Amino acid sequence: GENVEQHPSTLSVQEGDSAVIKCTYSDSASNYFPWYKQELGKGPQLIIDIRSNVGEKKDQRIAVTLNKTAKHFSLHITETQPEDSAVYFCAAWSAAGNKLTFGGGTRVLVKP
Amino acid sequence: DTGVSQDPRHKITKRGQNVTFRCDPISEHNRLYWYRQTLGQGPEFLTYFQNEAQLEKSRLLSDRFSAERPKGSFSTLEIQRTEQGDSAMYLCASSLGGGSEQYFGPGTRLTVT
Numbered sequence: 001g002e003n004v005e006q007h008p009s010t011l012s013v014q015e016g017d018s019a020v021i022k023c024t025y026s027d028s029a030s031n032y033f034p035w036y037k038q039e040l041g042k043g044p045q046l047i048i049d050i051r052s053n054v055g056e057k058k059d060q061r062i063a064v065t066l067n068k069t070a071k072h073f074s075l076h077i078t079e080t081q082p083e084d085s086a087v088y089f090c091a092a093w094s095a096a097g098n099k100l101t102f103g104g105g106t107r108v109l110v111k112p
Numbered sequence: 113d114t115g116v117s118q119d120p121r122h123k124i125t126k127r128g129q130n131v132t133f134r135c136d137p138i139s140e141h142n143r144l145y146w147y148r149q150t151l152g153q154g155p156e157f158l159t160y161f162q163n164e165a166q167l168e169k170s171r172l173l174s175d176r177f178s179a180e181r182p183k184g185s186f187s188t189l190e191i192q193r194t195e196q197g198d199s200a201m202y203l204c205a206s207s208l209g210g211g212s213e214q215y216f217g218p219g220t221r222l223t224v225t
Binding site: 004006031032034036041042043044045046049089091093095097098099100101102103104105 | 116118145152153154155156157160167168203210211213214215216217218219
């Protein structure tokens with residue numbers, strides 16, 4: 001089955017700096033890669049996603065890149081703000097498995 | 113608000129008791145998923161429904177767990193004879209078809225004492 005690895009597990013950045021989170025996946029048939037933000041006591045919130053026919057996608061301060069050959073994808077947050085502090089999860093969708101497999105999460109702390 | 117809702121938000125129960133959780137998906141979504149999330153981990157897939165049909169179950173879903181979606185709308189997840197290891201956040205998500213955006217509810221936090 002699909003395996004998704006996420007790094008780093010924690011990330012501390014100064015407000016205004018950039019944050020980068022990286023994920024790798026194992027199933028070459030995976031074709032959809034969402035990113036979720038989870039705040040304490042809440043459910044995961046979809047913040048951006050990318051499909052396998054696209055190499056990069058951007059939405060304001062957030063961007064995601066995908067390298068299908070290397071089977072890795074990354075989340076980039078620019079000009080970080082304290083409200084960006086949360087746990088971020090990457091995930092991969094495998095049509096064969098009909099499910100999302102999540103990475104272990106990255107706890108991001110933005111220091112003012 | 114027309115997002116995914118879950119009830120209850122918190123449940124404390126004694127070991128051996130049965131518990132039932134409810135999920136109301138986004139109304140036009142035909143797929144409904146259940147996940148379990150333990151502290152410090154990502155959500156783990158448990159099962160999913162396409163309309164009222166339960167199409168896949170994870171091996172994490174022991175025979176003490178049962179899920180239903182009788183009319184293809186809301187779903188219930190029941191855990192019988194709860195164990196301390198069942199303590200977790202139970203998340204529900206819905207989507208419009210497979211490989212589409214999944215939107216999560218706020219979760220039900222279960223504590224088994």
